[in-house]
Amino acid sequence: MRELYEFAVGPMAWAAFGVFLIGSVIRLISMYSLARKKDGPFLSYMSWRFGLRSILNWLIPFNAQGWKENPLVCVTTFVFHLGLILVPLFLLGHVVLWDQYWGFSYPTLPEQAADIFTIAVIVACLVFAWRRATNRTLRFVTTGQDWLVLLIAFLPFLTGFLASQHVGPPLVMTTLHVLSGELMLMAIPFTRLSHMIFGLFSRAYMGSEFGGVRHAKDW
Amino acid sequence: MGIEQRRIDDAGLARGMAALTPEKIAKTFQALIAGECGARLRTYVETCMRCGMCGPACHYFLSHDGDPSYAPVGKVSETMWKLLKADGKVDPRVIGDCAQIAYTECNLCRRCMHYCPLGIDTAYIISVVRRLCHKLGVTPMYIQDTAHSHSATLNQMWVKDDEWTDSLQWQEDEARSEFPDLRIPLEMEGADFMYSVIAPEPKFRTQLIYQAAAIFHTAGCNWTMPGTPGWDNSNMAMFSGDAEIMGRVERYHFETAQRLRVKRIVMGECGHAFRAVYDVGNRWLGWKMHPVPVVHSIEFFWELLDQGKIRMASKYPGPVTIHDPCNVIRGRGLMDKLREVVNHICDGVVEMSPNREHNLCCCAGGGVINCGPPFKNVRIVGNKAKADQLKATGVQTCIAPCHNCHGGLEDIIHHYKLGMKLKFLGDIIYEHMEKPGAV
Ligand code: SF4
Ligand code: SF4
Numbered sequence: 001m002r003e004l005y006e007f008a009v010g011p012m013a014w015a016a017f018g019v020f021l022i023g024s025v026i027r028l029i030s031m032y033s034l035a036r037k038k039d040g041p042f043l044s045y046m047s048w049r050f051g052l053r054s055i056l057n058w059l060i061p062f063n064a065q066g067w068k069e070n071p072l073v074c075v076t077t078f079v080f081h082l083g084l085i086l087v088p089l090f091l092l093g094h095v096v097l098w099d100q101y102w103g104f105s106y107p108t109l110p111e112q113a114a115d116i117f118t119i120a121v122i123v124a125c126l127v128f129a130w131r132r133a134t135n136r137t138l139r140f141v142t143t144g145q146d147w148l149v150l151l152i153a154f155l156p157f158l159t160g161f162l163a164s165q166h167v168g169p170p171l172v173m174t175t176l177h178v179l180s181g182e183l184m185l186m187a188i189p190f191t192r193l194s195h196m197i198f199g200l201f202s203r204a205y206m207g208s209e210f211g212g213v214r215h216a217k218d219w
Numbered sequence: 220m221g222i223e224q225r226r227i228d229d230a231g232l233a234r235g236m237a238a239l240t241p242e243k244i245a246k247t248f249q250a251l252i253a254g255e256c257g258a259r260l261r262t263y264v265e266t267c268m269r270c271g272m273c274g275p276a277c278h279y280f281l282s283h284d285g286d287p288s289y290a291p292v293g294k295v296s297e298t299m300w301k302l303l304k305a306d307g308k309v310d311p312r313v314i315g316d317c318a319q320i321a322y323t324e325c326n327l328c329r330r331c332m333h334y335c336p337l338g339i340d341t342a343y344i345i346s347v348v349r350r351l352c353h354k355l356g357v358t359p360m361y362i363q364d365t366a367h368s369h370s371a372t373l374n375q376m377w378v379k380d381d382e383w384t385d386s387l388q389w390q391e392d393e394a395r396s397e398f399p400d401l402r403i404p405l406e407m408e409g410a411d412f413m414y415s416v417i418a419p420e421p422k423f424r425t426q427l428i429y430q431a432a433a434i435f436h437t438a439g440c441n442w443t444m445p446g447t448p449g450w451d452n453s454n455m456a457m458f459s460g461d462a463e464i465m466g467r468v469e470r471y472h473f474e475t476a477q478r479l480r481v482k483r484i485v486m487g488e489c490g491h492a493f494r495a496v497y498d499v500g501n502r503w504l505g506w507k508m509h510p511v512p513v514v515h516s517i518e519f520f521w522e523l524l525d526q527g528k529i530r531m532a533s534k535y536p537g538p539v540t541i542h543d544p545c546n547v548i549r550g551r552g553l554m555d556k557l558r559e560v561v562n563h564i565c566d567g568v569v570e571m572s573p574n575r576e577h578n579l580c581c582c583a584g585g586g587v588i589n590c591g592p593p594f595k596n597v598r599i600v601g602n603k604a605k606a607d608q609l610k611a612t613g614v615q616t617c618i619a620p621c622h623n624c625h626g627g628l629e630d631i632i633h634h635y636k637l638g639m640k641l642k643f644l645g646d647i648i649y650e651h652m653e654k655p656g657a658v
Contacts, residue, residue: 031258038257041502058336065577066334070272077270077336137271140220140287141296146269195266199337202262206338213498213508215552216576218332 001171008178009097016182023189024197031198047208054207055200057219064219072127080124083117084153088181090114093164118161125154149192155180221288222297222316227323229593231360232315239311239355247354248307256347263339264303267292273341276334278579279324281604289601291331291341294320298348311357318357321348323594324601326585327458328545333577342585346460353460361591365455368418370464373471374451376418384446386421390429394436398656401436403428406479407443412514413476414444415496416487417453417622424622430649431487434520437654438528442485449475452486454495458586462503469500476511483512485519488643490546490621491584497551515547517620520644521556524563531564532653538567539642540612542628543578544621561618564647569612579605581619583627598627599634606635616640618647 035043058064067074088094090109099105109117128150132138159177162168187193210218252260274280274290287293298317302309327342335341352358358366368377378386384405391403404410414435420427435442444450449471456464473496476484486493493515501509523529541561547553554575561568571578582602587594609617609632617632617639619625625641632639 031262034261035258038255039259041505041507042259044507054338064333064336065573066272066276066336069275069334073270073272131271132269135271136285137274137287137290137293138269140290141269141271141292143269192266192268195268195337198262198266202266203336203338205259206332206340210332210549214550216549216554218338 001175005171005175005178008175008182012179012182016185020185020188023186027189027194028197042205045208045212046205047212050208050211051204052207053211054218055203057217058203066219073131076124076127079120080128083121083124083157087114087117087121087157087160091160115161115164118157118164121157122154122161125150125157129154145192149187152180152184152187152191152193156184220286222320226316227319227593227597229319229359229590231358231363232318234360235318235352235355235357236311236315239314239357241308241310244309244311244314244355245307248302248351251347251351251354252303252307255350259340259343260299260347263344264300266337267295267339268337269296270336272336273331273334273339276331277325278330278582278604279601281579282601289324291325291335294325295341295344299344302348302351314352314355314357317348318352318359321345321352322359322362322458323587323590323597326545326580326582326587328580328584329549330545330577330580332549349458349460350462351460358459359590359594361593362455362459362586362589365589366459366461366464369454369456369468370461373448373468374418375453375455376422378418378421378451380448383421383450386425387428387444390425390432394429394432397658398433398436398654399658400656401432403432404443405446409480410443411441411481412443412483412485413479413481414442414485414487415450415452415472415476415492417489417492418451419453419622420487427487427643427645430645433649433654434523434529434645434652437652437656438523440528443479443481445475445479447475452484452492452496453489454492454500455586455589457495457499458491458589465495466500466503469495470504472496472500473504473510481511483514485514486516488516488620488622488645490544490550491586491623494546494550515551515553515620516644517547517553517557517560520648521560524560529648530653531648531651533651535565535616535642535647535651537565537616538569538614539565539616539618540569540571540609540614541574542571542581542617542619542621542624543575544619544624545578545580545584547621548578549576557620560644564644564651565616565618569614571608571612579608581605581621581624581627582631584621584623588623588626595630599630602627602631603635606631606637609637609639610635614639616642618642618644620644 061074061078062068091114092108095105095108132142159173159180163173163177188196206218210216273292277291279289283289298320325345329342331341365375368375387403394401452472454465454468497513543554582598587598619628619641628641
């Protein structure tokens with residue numbers, strides 16, 4: 001087990017960050033060159049002003065029409081993504097690792113806040129799963145991949161929470177936590193989780209078309 | 220639930236399906252994806268989280284009690300995703316189903332764009348499906364007929380060249396009994412603007428040309444209409460998926476304006492035509508924006524009223540409600556000008572809810588009404604939500620500055636027994652303006 005742990009925080013961590021970073025860059029570049037080749041006329045409408053205007057407006061909870069009419073998804077989505085960004089980056093346990101391996105550190109989340117965010121993400125995942133299983137529209141369009149990516153996002157938080165609460169053998173839990181986190185990183189460029197990379201661009205494009213050409217808001 | 224339970228017989232779809240083989244479908248589909256589609260389609264397909272937030276955006280979904288097969292994401296899943304998953308290796312029947320969904324169960328109204336956090340353009344994906352169906356020859360008979368008409372005559376309704384000028388002169392004659400020195404100036408080079416209309420106007424709504432001429436005459440405009448093909452600004456080829464004919468129609472329209480050396484094109488009260496001229500045709504022809512300035516009637520009337528060229532003798536007795544046509548509101552942002560005009564010419568406005576950019580579509584647009592009688596019920600039943608919205612205003616008159624919307628709303632008002640009157644802005648301005656030159 002010890003070796004597996006060492007492997008997970010050593011070479012595997014390198015591999016996971018490598019796959020995530022290089023994979024994302026490659027996907028972005030290849031999508032951009034595809035856009036240049038095939039969607040050139042459409043790219044020309046891209047505008048910083050209207051693109052950012054749209055992104056910002058969608059970042060305000062209950063601002064866009066879609067959020068207003070889907071209140072549960074709105075709250076869940078914001079809580080989920082906030083936790084998804086804050087916990088991995090600002091958890092004390094993670095920052096300590098940065099310090100240990102790379103020699104730099106930065107402010108961290110108070111432990112209690114981290115716990116609350118972690119639980120919030122876990123609950124959000126359960127809400128997503130519940131909707132996917134019961135909502136008519138979701139049942140109609142859900143594929144295996146949708147469940148898979150939900151599970152991939154769920155596992156690091158579940159294992160992390162269990163490890164922090166000292167449930168189960170600590171080494172096993174921690175190893176599982178590290179591995180599932182790495183799995184998620186590596187899955188980002190190659191699954192639907194890639195909306196993390198492309199979502200801002202599709203939103204910005206819509207904002208640019210609506211703002212620059214159609215003179216209407218898109219939220 | 221699902222298209223299998225609601226297939227509708229249509230001669231065009233049946234004929235198209237009968238001529239297909241699975242090989243031909245696969246080859247055409249793969250060529251389309253490799254040739255005309257790029258990063259937009261790929262991003263949309265990959266990043267859609269299947270979250271279902273777009274469901275309540277769609278009037279079909281709302282009108283069918285949340286039937287998921289009418290949700291934007293449901294329709295995309297039944298068409299494009301299915302095709303992509305099979306790499307186009309599907310039966311002709313699947314193409315027939317795709318065609319019915321894409322041509323008759325989506326108005327390309329873009330309302331769902333206000334609901335999708337990722338900015339996924341469902342209307343674009345559905346138009347790619349239409350493009351495929353067009354290439355495979357599986358198109359509803361009636362809309363195909365209008366595309367043929369565009370191809371043969373450059374107008375939507377088989378209006379012959381001499382019938383066009385005849386209709387204009389007939390309306391000029393009629394109008395001269397009211398305004399003795401009124402002209403409908405044909406082919407006048409260097410005029411301030413070219414007025415363009417959709418083919419149904421000369422075909423069976425000729426009084427609209429009379430009204431427009433009366434308004435322009437009273438306002439002292441320096442205007443003209445073309446005496447040649449290129450006068451029709453409608454474009455059903457844009458909706459049938461026939462981009463080549465769509466482009467030809469738009470090129471003629473722009474070139475006619477350029478030949479007449481007018482400063483701009485003023486378009487009648489039509490929405491889809493505006494979309495074709497304002498932001499679709501120009502792109503196909505390689506122009507980032509339209510090569511000749513394009514102004515919709517809402518904006519033009521606003522100018523005439525604002526500059527005092529038209530004065531109202533009385534107001535239309537209200538209150539009225541305002542229908543926001545997708546293609547000039549979500550497509551051009553004319554919601555404020557529309558309200559200013561209506562408030563100026565009518566006595567009181569009761570707003571629909573939701574309105575402006577979020578208004579529900581009339582369910583006729585996007586070529587759906589042009590798919591003809593076989594699909595009439597699809598759009599009437601599919602827009603109960605609009606009927607409820609209209610009813611909730613409690614008013615007697617609805618203003619809709621768009622031909623398609625008139626078609627769609629008329630059917631809904633009739634079917635749901637709403638007893639409302641429908642008006643164009645031009646109807647009211649003509650009726651209630653001061654007419655100093657009239658006898
Ligand atoms: S009809 Fe409008 S809201 Fe419904 S799917 Fe089509 S574009 Fe979206
Ligand atoms: S709202 Fe957007 S991401 Fe969600 S299901 Fe609809 S198209 Fe997909």
